[in-house]
Amino acid sequence: MAQINAHYLKLKAGYLFPEIARRVNTHAQAHPQARIIRLGIGDVVRGIPRPIIDAMKDATEELAHDATFRGYPPDQGYDFLRQAIVAGDFAPRGVTIDPDEIFVSDGAKCDSGNIQEIFGSGNVVALTDPVYPVYCDSNVMAGRTGSAGSDGRFDGLVYLPCVADNHFSPPLPQGHVDIIYLCSPNNPTGTVLTRGELSGWIAYAQREHAVILFDAAYEGYITDPEIPHSIYELEGARQVAIEFRSFSKNAGFTGVRCGYTVVPRELVGQTGDGQEVPLHQLWARRHSTKFNGVSYPVQRGAAAAYSPDGAAAIQELIAFYLENARIMRERLIREGMTVYGGVHAPYLWLQMPTGTSSWDFFDHLLQEAHVVGTPGAGFGAAGEGYFRLSAFNQRDMIQEALDRIAAM
Amino acid sequence: MAQINAHYLKLKAGYLFPEIARRVNTHAQAHPQARIIRLGIGDVVRGIPRPIIDAMKDATEELAHDATFRGYPPDQGYDFLRQAIVAGDFAPRGVTIDPDEIFVSDGAKCDSGNIQEIFGSGNVVALTDPVYPVYCDSNVMAGRTGSAGSDGRFDGLVYLPCVADNHFSPPLPQGHVDIIYLCSPNNPTGTVLTRGELSGWIAYAQREHAVILFDAAYEGYITDPEIPHSIYELEGARQVAIEFRSFSKNAGFTGVRCGYTVVPRELVGQTGDGQEVPLHQLWARRHSTKFNGVSYPVQRGAAAAYSPDGAAAIQELIAFYLENARIMRERLIREGMTVYGGVHAPYLWLQMPTGTSSWDFFDHLLQEAHVVGTPGAGFGAAGEGYFRLSAFNQRDMIQEALDRIAAM
Numbered sequence: 022m023a024q025i026n027a028h029y030l031k032l033k034a035g036y037l038f039p040e041i042a043r044r045v046n047t048h049a050q051a052h053p054q055a056r057i058i059r060l061g062i063g064d065v066v067r068g069i070p071r072p073i074i075d076a077m078k079d080a081t082e083e084l085a086h087d088a089t090f091r092g093y094p095p096d097q098g099y100d101f102l103r104q105a106i107v108a109g110d111f112a113p114r115g116v117t118i119d120p121d122e123i124f125v126s127d128g129a130k131c132d133s134g135n136i137q138e139i140f141g142s143g144n145v146v147a148l149t150d151p152v153y154p155v156y157c158d159s160n161v162m163a164g165r166t167g168s169a170g171s172d173g174r175f176d177g178l179v180y181l182p183c184v185a186d187n188h189f190s191p192p193l194p195q196g197h198v199d200i201i202y203l204c205s206p207n208n209p210t211g212t213v214l215t216r217g218e219l220s221g222w223i224a225y226a227q228r229e230h231a232v233i234l235f236d237a238a239y240e241g242y243i244t245d246p247e248i249p250h251s252i253y254e255l256e257g258a259r260q261v262a263i264e265f266r267s268f269s270k271n272a273g274f275t276g277v278r279c280g281y282t283v284v285p286r287e288l289v290g291q292t293g294d295g296q297e298v299p300l301h302q303l304w305a306r307r308h309s310t311k312f313n314g315v316s317y318p319v320q321r322g323a324a325a326a327y328s329p330d331g332a333a334a335i336q337e338l339i340a341f342y343l344e345n346a347r348i349m350r351e352r353l354i355r356e357g358m359t360v361y362g363g364v365h366a367p368y369l370w371l372q373m374p375t376g377t378s379s380w381d382f383f384d385h386l387l388q389e390a391h392v393v394g395t396p397g398a399g400f401g402a403a404g405e406g407y408f409r410l411s412a413f414n415q416r417d418m419i420q421e422a423l424d425r426i427a428a429m
Numbered sequence: 430m431a432q433i434n435a436h437y438l439k440l441k442a443g444y445l446f447p448e449i450a451r452r453v454n455t456h457a458q459a460h461p462q463a464r465i466i467r468l469g470i471g472d473v474v475r476g477i478p479r480p481i482i483d484a485m486k487d488a489t490e491e492l493a494h495d496a497t498f499r500g501y502p503p504d505q506g507y508d509f510l511r512q513a514i515v516a517g518d519f520a521p522r523g524v525t526i527d528p529d530e531i532f533v534s535d536g537a538k539c540d541s542g543n544i545q546e547i548f549g550s551g552n553v554v555a556l557t558d559p560v561y562p563v564y565c566d567s568n569v570m571a572g573r574t575g576s577a578g579s580d581g582r583f584d585g586l587v588y589l590p591c592v593a594d595n596h597f598s599p600p601l602p603q604g605h606v607d608i609i610y611l612c613s614p615n616n617p618t619g620t621v622l623t624r625g626e627l628s629g630w631i632a633y634a635q636r637e638h639a640v641i642l643f644d645a646a647y648e649g650y651i652t653d654p655e656i657p658h659s660i661y662e663l664e665g666a667r668q669v670a671i672e673f674r675s676f677s678k679n680a681g682f683t684g685v686r687c688g689y690t691v692v693p694r695e696l697v698g699q700t701g702d703g704q705e706v707p708l709h710q711l712w713a714r715r716h717s718t719k720f721n722g723v724s725y726p727v728q729r730g731a732a733a734a735y736s737p738d739g740a741a742a743i744q745e746l747i748a749f750y751l752e753n754a755r756i757m758r759e760r761l762i763r764e765g766m767t768v769y770g771g772v773h774a775p776y777l778w779l780q781m782p783t784g785t786s787s788w789d790f791f792d793h794l795l796q797e798a799h800v801v802g803t804p805g806a807g808f809g810a811a812g813e814g815y816f817r818l819s820a821f822n823q824r825d826m827i828q829e830a831l832d833r834i835a836a837m
Binding site: 022023024025026027029030032038039062064065066067068069070071074077078081082084085086087089090091092093094096127128130131134135138139140141142143144154155158159162164199200230231232273275276277278289290291292293297298300303306307309310311312313314315316317318319415 | 476
């Protein structure tokens, strides 16, 4: 009989968010009158700005006519989008990226899940803890780990605990690792890595010949000009880092699906016998073999996000969610809670009272306040004792959720 | 230093179609006046029908407004689309598929490339030869093969030669295999598997506890009511087969990106110690971890393909391309060529005169006629001596290409 990939059986039953969805659905069925407020999954709620919508509709109309129809998109994305990305996201910050180093995709989740395929199975992988589950699960599925212990940690992975005591800044690994996932602004903690901290990581990667997989999906939320938006703002990063970007949380593309990955030409890995191979070449092969490009109207929409009107509208969207975060942060602190994040990120990271399990708090919040959050333990062992609230909701919902939480 | 996935180095430099694109670009630069006619890559050329375009534009407009905005799509696709698929593609042919067995994706290429991830590395994989390169390359990248020999065949794969002598119907493997890729109507040969032939494959899979990965991306082109569109039209298929479908070649979605995969609940694989595991559960986990759903406007467009107007317009599109195929077939036969396919498929499979290499014919056709085809050898060793022409072009281009070929 065909053998399954038994590494999948090491994973817990569900990916975190489907598990949350199941509990919320059960609650909704039991309490049909309850107005559930969702501050759990990091999904935006506001309409996509008009310049982007119009660009998508115009592009869709082009597809109706033989003269302007477009078929298979270029593997790495249309030039018009890759040029716009380079000019909009990197040039203004003094970073030189060649359009050929950009790989347009259907989202940062897919890319950050798929990227491990170009690496060998024997690499030592380091993850922050808590962590976005995709980084971990995709490596488990690929067989780079042993089984999970009772704390949910997988044998063979190196965990870098990020807790209040170290200001949620991941400590450098004690020994050698080959691949490191970093996310800044961080999901789930809502904290950011400073220039100095990122420089330390680049120096580590140079010393250890490691590769940093840098997830910058939330860079649009950074409010302090001193905080890097791209790892390539730091010297030496092109030799050690791949970067993931997304249009989900800035342009509101969670339901539209577009992101991109930067793989600099200089970045190499090696074969077992020491031959150096550019990772760009490997990712290009993966992209052209197991993916078939991004929908044309979606790419036109993403490009419109860089137009003056599009960019201004996006700044307004981000400012709205950041104002939500500020309101949440201040109110929850006033209510006596300990709150991290929410300044350069749409996520607040609440510290639970000692002894409260984060899944218990999840159930409690759902039962009593009909508010959905995300239990910290869902992001890793070191996330236990914390709870994530998302600022992605309408203002009145945010206010009502805060009132309900305060009343609890 | 981080180790690369060295299995990638077993692959030839490029995926087939990028290699063709490179040669065509070189030719175009050398002959800027030449009007190149592309009958190579299987990409459609006609505008997408109005009901589908309007559905996509309406859905895009919904995303502009807070009240109708939609964020992350459901992992497996929206219910409205999965219901439409079941009612439109399966119920009319007497096949019962549960909407929960449908996984909507961004295309059959992605699914047929990714599906091998849910299987163990030790399975014996059988491929037809010639074959759609993605089936082969994705298994090479996953490490299920040794190196390629001088004929391009990889150690460890079982090749099933499909040539004129066996009417391009793959012979059953001599011994045991675990996984079999079948594609009908076939890319590249343009031929179809009959009910009897498919029944033979199902019986084989039942006997050997093998899994059939059935690619039905071209089912819309079948013109004989006796030929199955879905493998599930045959008894026993639910226990042994996964099926891939696409909106690319019927609704013209090559640039829009949508397809789906059917994984029946009954279908299982096993672990090393004999525990049976439903493949549905594994594919659901893969889909929710390394993919994030299909763009909402695209799903609305796909659903509109099942509306009465949408379906009628698609039938017209398919009839147009099939008429192209008929014209090509009859003319080329009249010119003395031996031609297969092109009746239930948009591909013609030309037999070369003995001793002509298919890449030589590719270059010759490009140089002399400025016509792009696909060399049979690009699809496998048994494809040598054959050449694929696609019927996906405007009628006048088809006529001119035929005139130029005839003049050669």
